[in-house]
Amino acid sequence: MTITQVRDTSVQPNGGSGHGAPLLDVRGLTVDIAVPAGTLHAVSDVSFAVNPGETFCIVGESGCGKTITSLAVMRLLPKTARIAAQRILFEGRDLLGLSDKEILGLRGNRLGMIFQDPMTSLNPVFTIGNQLEEVYLRHRNSGRREARERAEFLLEKVGIQSPAMRLGQYPHQLSGGLRQRMMIAMTLMCEPALLIADEPTTALDVTVQAQILQLLKNLQREFRTALILITHDLGIVARMADRVAIMYAGRVVETGTSAEIFAAPQHPYTRGLLACIPVPGSQGKRLGSIPGIVPSLIGENEGCMFRNRCPYAGESCRHGEIALRELSPGRGYRCILEPGHAISEATREPATTASQATVQ
Amino acid sequence: MNQIIELPGRAERAATDASVLLDCRNLSRTFIVGGSLFSKAKELRAVDRVNVSVRRGEVLAIVGESGSGKTTLGRMMLGILPPTSGEMLLDGKPVSGIDRKTLARRIQPIFQDPYSSLNPRKTVAQIIGLPLAVHGIEAGAARDRRVEEIMERVGLSRRLIHSYPNQLSGGQRQRVAIARALVVQPEIVVCDEPTSALDVSVQAQILNLLVDLRNEFNLTYIFISHDLGVVEYIADQLAVMYMGQVVEAGPRHEVLEQRRHPYTQALLGSVLTPDPSLGLPDLQIGRGFPDIMHPPSGCHFHPRCPSAMPVCSAVEPPAFRDSAGLVHCHLFSGEGSSATRPIAQ
């Protein structure tokens, strides 16, 4: 991973509720990944801030750069990635300037991350108990007994009963949902100040999901933990988020409070996304889906990245960088359309059917 | 409990039987866990006397609590995991008498995780072609053609034929998994959370595709999911599991509308609709989480049930069945007095 610090003063979507320094302040984050076919622009000029105790949701289509953005904050990008940013301040320290040793001291400790795929982050050859204790022992001056007690305590918190038996099991002996909750417990071993949760409840049924989300909320209330929640479940966004960033093809295309995003989505992509949700009474009808696919992120890109799928696209969408329209501090979108250009979703062509549209 | 199913009439059972393609009878699976130097081995009843059946061309969705045994049940249906007891009939014949390979050709899986279920060292063509090779179906150019046909059918560009899984997006990988499952023309496809790793727009494409393919090939789906929006969209029949048991089953619209079992009510009440004016639902089922190692006596749901009565902790609720389906709850067993009346919500 190569790090470049850039000095750049372009206007960015503002975030944060104003008072006090944010816990995490990301400005102008760009991540390029070297791939055989060239350079893949995974994240382009992304800015956001997260305050203590706040829930910030990142939403967007598969491959839009949500995980890469969080891995950049964690300084866990693959070796082939090049990262550039004005700053990534966490508790006032610039993460980009930290030594490997310093970042190791933060990770799993002040900075926690629940990874998207529990199987890749749990080691198949060690018991669950071993892995949870290990995290604690690495950062705390304590004995194994204390670590085991903390692990058992957290297992109960995430709704796993018979903790002693479960801690003795190996990852493959657990159901998908149990594994995901083990990951969550592991991240909470050291009470992080910032928790990045990458799709933390995809493997859980809705009752357990509601309980886990409640647990995260309680943590926030109790310890002022800030939460970056990455999800494609708009139901979760609606119920959890203070503020939301919608990403598309490596860029933040819309930001706002969750009330603003759901009541008055501005970007055509955000509107499309809201139309894809299966709702009661949808049986037999085709689901809305956004026709077309995400453009390749490899090579130079110009104009609005959504234009090949956008029902409103015109000539001016092809060129230059589409500016962010700021409606109010923290509320903005990247599109040439005027605010409130609302054309009812019903009048739009519904969905290209998956079976007709050939994916390239 | 689940074995005593009182049917209203024998004729009805006989009539439905003819179209039943897969029939699970009192299917159970127990794992032995623990058993180290320090602890005694214990039994974990992952699936406990489950009765479900699916008719040809129908979609049976299985929903339920995390860890309630859905995947284990699915693996037994696929013949990957032998049941501890009970039996499974395919077209009326015991599955135990069908050899693995034949069964595999008739029942195919699509797993949750398009990331780890595809071999990273094989190309798309090799992955989709493998089941054909295993079953000795066609060869050479004919096999290639078949692979190309199915790729086209699931919306995968020919350009991708020599790509490796890590070069594909999540949605494309799931299409590869679907193509691999369908290339041998199975009768039943067991889909275990086929869209939960995908974002909503890709999910919509995949669901639309699954519905199209079912209509085209008269497929029968066992659809395991925890997304009730998805289930409502795709299912004909619905079975709700809790701690290894089916607690309610029946036609989708009946189960979703009547929500007779208190767990079904809790499940449906936890669905997060995208409404930012609402917070997290207040589950009326307490903070407690169930412990599969120590299943509660009587009805497994009783410690969390807002409607629990004294009988609930003492006696396993028997099956109650009517045209709206099957429910295991004392509110319907006569003991709870409200008999056939759906309880107030």
Ligand SMILES: Nc1ncnc2c1ncn2[C@@H]1O[C@H](COP(=O)(O)OP(=O)(O)OP(=O)(O)O)[C@@H](O)[C@H]1O
């Ligand atoms: N190690 C890697 N090498 C090359 N490209 C990568 C690598 N990791 C990610 N990418 C690419 O970077 C882009 C952003 O990926 P990222 O994982 O951040 O997406 P995401 O928004 O998290 O998607 P999902 O919802 O599917 O998890 C994608 O185009 C992806 O293919």
Ligand SMILES: Nc1ncnc2c1ncn2[C@@H]1O[C@H](COP(=O)(O)OP(=O)(O)OP(=O)(O)O)[C@@H](O)[C@H]1O
């Ligand atoms: N190989 C195994 N060894 C021991 N226990 C197992 C094994 N496989 C599953 N189990 C246990 O069986 C129970 C049911 O697991 P299963 O994977 O069927 O649940 P599920 O309903 O699919 O849950 P989820 O929604 O979380 O995927 C769990 O308690 C699990 O730990």
Ligand code: SF4
């Ligand atoms: S049997 Fe009793 S405890 Fe169980 S769900 Fe019905 S009312 Fe609740």
Ligand SMILES: [Mg+2]
């Ligand atoms: Mg991701």
Ligand SMILES: [Mg+2]
């Ligand atoms: Mg499962």
